[in-house]
Amino acid sequence: MSRFSSFKQLRAACLDLPGPDQSAADAAAAREAQLTKPPGSLGRLEELTAWLAAWQGRTPPTLGTCEILVFAGNHGVAAQGVSAYPPEVTTQMVANFTAGGAAINQLARTNGARLRVTPLDLDRPTADFTEAPAMQEAEFLDAVGIGYDQVTGESDLVVLGEMGIGNTTAAAAISGALFGGGARFASTGTGVGRDGFGRKRAVIQQALLYHSDVLGDPLRAAAAVGGRELAAMMGACLAARHKRTPVLIDGMVSSSAVAPLKALRDDGLDHARVGHKSADAGHEFLLQELGMRPLLDLGMRLGEGSGAAVALLVLRAALACHTGMATFEEAQVSGKFSS
Numbered sequence: 001m002s003r004f005s006s007f008k009q010l011r012a013a014c015l016d017l018p019g020p021d022q023s024a025a026d027a028a029a030a031r032e033a034q035l036t037k038p039p040g041s042l043g044r045l046e047e048l049t050a051w052l053a054a055w056q057g058r059t060p061p062t063l064g065t066c067e068i069l070v071f072a073g074n075h076g077v078a079a080q081g082v083s084a085y086p087p088e089v090t091t092q093m094v095a096n097f098t099a100g101g102a103a104i105n106q107l108a109r110t111n112g113a114r115l116r117v118t119p120l121d122l123d124r125p126t127a128d129f130t131e132a133p134a135m136q137e138a139e140f141l142d143a144v145g146i147g148y149d150q151v152t153g154e155s156d157l158v159v160l161g162e163m164g165i166g167n168t169t170a171a172a173a174i175s176g177a178l179f180g181g182g183a184r185f186a187s188t189g190t191g192v193g194r195d196g197f198g199r200k201r202a203v204i205q206q207a208l209l210y211h212s213d214v215l216g217d218p219l220r221a222a223a224a225v226g227g228r229e230l231a232a233m234m235g236a237c238l239a240a241r242h243k244r245t246p247v248l249i250d251g252m253v254s255s256s257a258v259a260p261l262k263a264l265r266d267d268g269l270d271h272a273r274v275g276h277k278s279a280d281a282g283h284e285f286l287l288q289e290l291g292m293r294p295l296l297d298l299g300m301r302l303g304e305g306s307g308a309a310v311a312l313l314v315l316r317a318a319l320a321c322h323t324g325m326a327t328f329e330e331a332q333v334s335g336k337f338s339s
Contacts, residue, residue: 003145003235007137007219010144014219014264017241020054020271028053028060034327044295045318048273052315055246055271056156060323063316066113068159068305069150069236070097070104073120073143073229075166076128077207082169082200090165091122097163103302104161107309111316113159118150120228129173130206133224140223140231147235153243159275159312160236160247160254161305162229171256172282173204173225177215178263179289182208187252187280187301218260230257237261241271248308248315251278251301255286262290275308276300 004010028050033039040046052061072094074087096102097117108115120143126134135143151158164170168187176182182204186197207225214220222231230253237258240247249255249272261268269290277283277294279301287294295311328334 002138002142003148004141006141010141011219011264013242014238014261014268017265017268018244021057022054024057024059025050025054028322031059031327032322034329035321035325036328036331036333037325042318042321045314045321048315048318049322051273052157052246052319055244057244061156061319063156063319065155066111066157066159066312067155068104068108068113068115068161068309070115070117070161070163070305071120071147071229071232071236072117072122072163073167073227074122074125075164075170075227076125076134077130077169077203078125078166079128080130080199080203082203083165085165087125087165090163091119093163094119094122102304103306104304104309107306111309111312113309113312116150118146118232120146120232126227129170129225130203130210133211134170134226135223135228135231137223139228140226143228143231144235147232148239150232151236151239151243151245153245155245157246157248157312157315158236158240159250159305159308160233160258161250161308162233162253162257162303164227164229167227167229167253168280169200169203170225170227170230171253172200173207174222174230174256174259175282175286175289176204176208177211177221177225178218178259179286184285185282187282218263222260226257233257234260237269237272241268245271247272248275248311249273250275250305250308251303252280252283252286253303254305254308255283255290259286259290275311278307
């Protein structure tokens with residue numbers, strides 16, 4: 001039985017959200033002010049430790065147990081020629097994850113993070129959303145519930161990633177459904193040529209026109225033009241909020257997957273940070289709509305949670321400075337540096 005029985009129940013869960021622990025954030029900020037460095041000299045690293053403290057509800061925060069959750073799904077819209085690779089690559093890549101041969105395996109190992117991969121009905125692609133809703137209500141809610149249940153609340157931080165041939169088309173369609181101007185979110189994805197990119201833009205516009213009656217509802221729109229792995233990522237992000245676990249979002253697909261949470265409630269993604277800005281052109285537009293600033297910009301566009309996993313190393317650097325540096329008193333340094 002699915003965790004969510006209706007759009008109404010899921011919407012209520014998306015609106016009933018706990019806030020941050022401000023006292024923990026203030027304590028982290030107070031310690032930063034006492035460390036042997038000019039105020040603000042570590043830039044965003046200082047903000048990140050306060051953010052971790054706020055959502056973990058403790059200071060100092062910790063990153064001892066981190067999980068990378070990768071969700072995989074197949075898309076009926078891939079039949080429209082929007083990807084350079086066939087749908088069976090999704091299944092083959094899941095096998096590669098299992099064998100330890102993908103980029104995300106190496107990044108998980110480097111981070112000391114646990115990687116868990118969840119395939120969602122790979123032998124049963126979603127419907128081609130130019131002709132029908134990608135998922136009916138029950139299918140969508142089931143995928144959201146699967147993602148929700150993957151978050152135990154026992155981790156210090158969760159990284160979200162995905163794999164799915166055709167999912168950059170779904171990502172652009174969701175972004176267009178939520179924020180308008182669907183074609184501006186299109187990208188080359190797996191590297192389709194000029195003709196393929198033109199098809200992708202046309203498919204997105206066709207889908208948004210076909211589903212125009214549901215575009216005002218973020219959840220119904222996500223079901224109409226999304227995918228199972230995107231729905232699962234949204235569920236995981238929602239569960240992390242309910243369980244007060246900070247989240248690192250990956251690139252374009254991950255960002256679009258969780259965007260309905262922001263559309264439903266303006267602070268719905270306050271417990272999350274975007275790990276990196278994808279090289280996919282549409283991600284910049286989406287980040288502007290979400291009002292989120294990525295931690296890194298390395299020209300990556302792989303997916304799998306890879307950019308967010310690299311950003312986790314930045315969080316570890318921030319935490320190492322926060323916990324390991326001496327205060328002025330401890331170091332017997334007289335007076336603070338001038339800014």
